[in-house]
Structures are given as structure tokens and as C-alpha cells.
Amino acid sequence: MSKGTLTVISGFSGAGKGTLMKRLLERHGNYVLSISATTRSPREGELDGREYFFKTREEFEEMIARDQLLEYACYVGNYYGTPRSWVEEQMAAGRDVLLEIEIQGARNIKKKYPEALLIFVSPPSAQELLRRLTGRGTETPEVIQSRISRAAEEAQGMDDYDYLLINDDLECCVGQLDQLIQSAHRRMSENLEFAGKITEELQKMKGE
Amino acid sequence: MSKGTLTVISGFSGAGKGTLMKRLLERHGNYVLSISATTRSPREGELDGREYFFKTREEFEEMIARDQLLEYACYVGNYYGTPRSWVEEQMAAGRDVLLEIEIQGARNIKKKYPEALLIFVSPPSAQELLRRLTGRGTETPEVIQSRISRAAEEAQGMDDYDYLLINDDLECCVGQLDQLIQSAHRRMSENLEFAGKITEELQKMKGE
Numbered sequence: 001m002s003k004g005t006l007t008v009i010s011g012f013s014g015a016g017k018g019t020l021m022k023r024l025l026e027r028h029g030n031y032v033l034s035i036s037a038t039t040r041s042p043r044e045g046e047l048d049g050r051e052y053f054f055k056t057r058e059e060f061e062e063m064i065a066r067d068q069l070l071e072y073a074c075y076v077g078n079y080y081g082t083p084r085s086w087v088e089e090q091m092a093a094g095r096d097v098l099l100e101i102e103i104q105g106a107r108n109i110k111k112k113y114p115e116a117l118l119i120f121v122s123p124p125s126a127q128e129l130l131r132r133l134t135g136r137g138t139e140t141p142e143v144i145q146s147r148i149s150r151a152a153e154e155a156q157g158m159d160d161y162d163y164l165l166i167n168d169d170l171e172c173c174v175g176q177l178d179q180l181i182q183s184a185h186r187r188m189s190e191n192l193e194f195a196g197k198i199t200e201e202l203q204k205m206k207g208e
Numbered sequence: 209m210s211k212g213t214l215t216v217i218s219g220f221s222g223a224g225k226g227t228l229m230k231r232l233l234e235r236h237g238n239y240v241l242s243i244s245a246t247t248r249s250p251r252e253g254e255l256d257g258r259e260y261f262f263k264t265r266e267e268f269e270e271m272i273a274r275d276q277l278l279e280y281a282c283y284v285g286n287y288y289g290t291p292r293s294w295v296e297e298q299m300a301a302g303r304d305v306l307l308e309i310e311i312q313g314a315r316n317i318k319k320k321y322p323e324a325l326l327i328f329v330s331p332p333s334a335q336e337l338l339r340r341l342t343g344r345g346t347e348t349p350e351v352i353q354s355r356i357s358r359a360a361e362e363a364q365g366m367d368d369y370d371y372l373l374i375n376d377d378l379e380c381c382v383g384q385l386d387q388l389i390q391s392a393h394r395r396m397s398e399n400l401e402f403a404g405k406i407t408e409e410l411q412k413m414k415g416e
Contacts, residue, residue: 120396126409128260145414152414155407163391164399179387180394186384188328191372199363201334206353206360 002191004030004091005184006113008099008106011121014132014152016167020121023174031181032090034099037063042076053083071101071108082109086208096181103157110160117184119177120161124168132177210399212238212299214321216307216314219329220359222340224375228329229306231382238388240298242307245271248286250410261291278314279309290317304389311365318368325392327385328369332376334359 011017025031037053039060048054055063060079063069072081082099090097099109109116123129133144141173158164163180167173188195218294219225222239233239245261247268256262263271268287271277280289290307298305307317315412317324331337341352375381396403 008216122402122406125404126413129410130413148410149414152407152410155410158403158407159396159400161396163394164396164403165394166402171360176391176394180391183388183391186371186373186394187386188367188369188372192367194374195363195366195372198330198334199360199366202337202356202360202363205334205338206357 002094002185003205004093004095004097005181005190006091006097006099006109006116007085007181007184008101008109008116008118009121010101010103010106010119010154010161011167012123012129012154013147014129015120015121015123016132016170016173017100017172020165020167020173020177021100023170024098024177027174027178030094030096032097034082034087034090034097035082036080037069037072038078038080040080053086055079070112073102073105082181103154103160107160115189117163117181117185118161119163119165119180120158121165121167121173122158124166125142210302210393212301213389213398214295214299214305214307214317214324215327215389215392216317216324217310217329218308218310218314218327218362218369219375220331220337220362221355222337222359223329223331224340224378224381225308225329227378228373228375228381228385229308231378232306232385235382235386238302238304240303240305242290242295242298242305244288245277245280245291246286246288249387250286260295263287278320279313281310281313311362311368315368323395324396325371325389326369327371327373327388328366329373329375329381330366332374335337 009017009021021033025033035049035053035059037055039055039057042048042054046052057079060081062082063065063081064072068084069081070084070087072079082101087097106118108119123132133139133147165173165176184190217229218226228360229241233241243257243261245263245268247263247265250256250262254260265287268289271289271291272280276292277289278292278295280287290309295305314326318326331340338356341347373381373384392398
């Protein structure tokens with residue numbers, strides 16, 4: 001059985017990352033979504049080990065000290081991070097792990113796992129992004145403006161990603177994401193065992 | 209319209225490269241097979257510009273001198289090479305160019321086009337390769353032995369390829385090859401124009 005891949009998905013708020021990943025998880029059972037560790041308190045209905053791994057500040061800082069996180073960041077006074085052991089267990093079991101994080105986290109993952117796939121999801125245009133943010137009808141103009149400002153900043157970091165997915169048609173985009181990740185299994189670096197084995201077999205056969 | 213990709217396909221004799229590429233070309237019209245230039249004489253039924261571009265030795269050596277070949281090699285006293293202009297025209301027209309060449313040529317292509325996809329096609333095992341070579345029933349044991357020796361040498365160079373395709377089930381393998389090449393269009397390096405444009409649009413929108 002071949003090892004699973006690690007895919008980092010980032011993109012503008014309003015690009016449709018959430019729905020995209022949900023559909024991909026439904027598509028086949030080989031995909032799993034990474035569960036973050038956090039120091040924030042569980043909200044109603046959230047379960048430890050399902051939505052998050054809930055940790056105390058001390059526990060989280062010990063995880064940092066022991067290099068047990070693939071990446072972590074601090075937002076509004078709380079830590080959020082990706083536990084290394086869970087991800088590595090899933091990959092060893094042959095599952096393709098999906099990780100939805102922001103650019104700094106994505107860069108850190110790439111440092112630890114150069115073979116990770118960094119994918120940036122974008123709507124087809126800035127105008128369409130604005131339309132989607134406005135169309136929700138739930139946000140104030142100030143919130144929308146701050147999302148746009150944020151997106152303008154995030155766009156500066158797009159070059160650091162390996163792939164760009166334009167989420168125009170959702171089903172088409174899910175298909176492209178699936179193809180991308182499945183194609184990564186064909187990389188020579190993931191098939192060195194096979195390459196070594198057939199080389200050896202041919203050498204033996206040649207000598208006979 | 210986005211630029212086409214350049215894909216180099218190599219693999220053991222008996223791996224099924226020919227059928228694989230034929231099926232891929234049938235699949236959709238965006239694929240084209242590169243036409244080699246050669247100094248060998250046309251065989252009956254071969255047309256200049258269809259099977260090969262037939263050249264005199266002087267013409268071929270002038271193409272070498274003018275760097276008009278992406279790669280070339282000499283076999284049994286004749287030159288064979290890949291004309292740069294034809295490949296570049298096809299890619300500029302958005303077509304995905306397929307090139308069936310051997311390892312040294314593949315390495316040369318990668319030097320000139322780092323973004324080229326180098327794909328190695330292998331049967332699932334050495335035993336299966338032997339079975340396919342024997343099964344043709346047209347080759348003498350000596351020819352089969354020399355093919356195996358050749359394959360044993362070629363196997364040493366597999367590591368230089370980006371991807372490995374195991375041709376077990378033909379239709380499945382065609383699908384994987386198609387996915388691989390189509391996914392390459394999603395690479396950030398092929399989408400810098402889009403990334404630049406949306407970044408600019410968002411900056412403008414932020415300033416408004």
C-alpha cells in the first residue's frame with residue numbers, strides 16, 4: 001500500500017474552500033480532514049477529537065516544545081496548530097490528508113514536508129469574490145471591506161503555492177482537486193520502492 | 209488560452225507506450241504527438257511531415273548548429289531529433305505535446321524545459337515484461353534477452369523521471385496519464401498571469 005499524501009488548501013474567504021473540501025471528502029473514503037489542536041474553549045456541540053483536539057495552554061506549549069506540531073499560530077489570544085502524530089498516522093495508513101490553513105502555516109508545512117501539495121483556491125475574479133461576499137447578505141459593508149483587504153494581502157503570497165484552482169464551477173473544481181492529489185501518487189519520489197524492485201528483478205533476469 | 213504542456217514519455221520496450229499514446233491522442237483533440245526529424249531514408253508509405261521530417265545530413269547538422277533541436281541522438285549511423293519550432297508552435301497554440309524518446313533525450317529536454325513532465329511507463333513487474341515480450345511470439349530468444357538487458361540498463365535511469373505510470377490495465381493507465389498532464393495546467397507557474405491580475409484587481413478594490 002502506498003503512503004498517503006498531505007495537501008494544504010488555502011484561499012480567499014469566499015473562494016468556496018469549505019464546500020470544496022466537504023465534496024471531496026464525500027467523493028471517496030480515502031480522504032481525511034486534519035483535526036487541529038486549540039487552546040480555545042469548546043463551543044456547544046463540539047467534541048474533543050472531532051472538531052478540535054482541545055488543549056490547555058500548558059499542554060499546547062509542551063507540544064510546541066516537543067516539536068509535536070507541524071505548524072501553529074496564535075489568533076485572538078488562542079493557539080491553533082496541526083498535531084504531527086495524527087497526520088503521520090493517517091498518511092502511514094495510506095490516507096490522503098487535507099489541511100485547511102493560511103499562508104504562513106502552509107509555508108511551514110512545506111518546510112517540514114517538501115512533498116506536501118500546496119493548493120490555492122480562488123474565485124474566477126475579484127469581482128466575483130465581491131459578489132459572493134455581498135451575496136451572503138449577512139455581512140456589514142465594513143466586514144466585506146475587511147475581507148477584501150485581507151484577500152488583497154493573501155494574494156501577495158499566491159506564488160508560494162504549487163497549484164492554483166479556480167473555483168468557477170464547483171463540481172469541476174472538486175474533480176480537478178481530486179485529480180491533482182491522485183496524480184501526486186504517481187510521482188517517482190513516491191514510487192522508489194517499486195523502481196528499486198523492478199530494477200533488481202531485471203538485473204537478475206539479465207544475468208540468467 | 210493557456211499554453212500547452214510538454215510531456216516526455218519513456219519506458220521499457222514492451223511497456224505499452226505506443227498503445228498508451230495512441231489511446232490518449234484519441235481521447236481528446238488537445239494532444240499532439242511530436243514529429244521527429246531524421247536523416248534516415250523514408251520507408252514505403254512514410255510521408256515527410258507525417259511520420260518524420262526527412263532531412264539530409266547537411267540540413268540536420270545545420271539544425272544542430274543553429275540550436276533548432278530540443279534533443280538529438282545518433283542511432284545506427286542516422287540522426288534523430290526533435291525540432292524545436294514545431295513543438296513550440298504547438299505549445300503556443302495551447303496543445304499538449306507528447307514526445308516519445310529515450311532517457312538521454314529526456315534529460316536534455318528537462319534541461320531546456322524544466323517544466324516538461326518526464327513520465328516513465330513500466331509494466332507491473334519484470335516477470336510481466338518478459339511475458340509480454342515472449343507473448344508476441346515474433347522474437348527470437350536472443351532478441352528477447354537483448355531487450356531484457358536493455359530494460360535492465362534503462363531501469364537505472366528511472367529516478368530521473370518526475371512520474372511513474374504502471375501500465376497494468378490500459379484504460380486505467382490512459383486515464384492516469386491524462387489526469388497527470390491536465391493537472392500540470394493547474395501549476396502556479398502556468399497561472400502567474402491570472403495570479404497577477406486578481407492581485408491587482410483586489411488592490412484596486414481595497415483602495416476604493
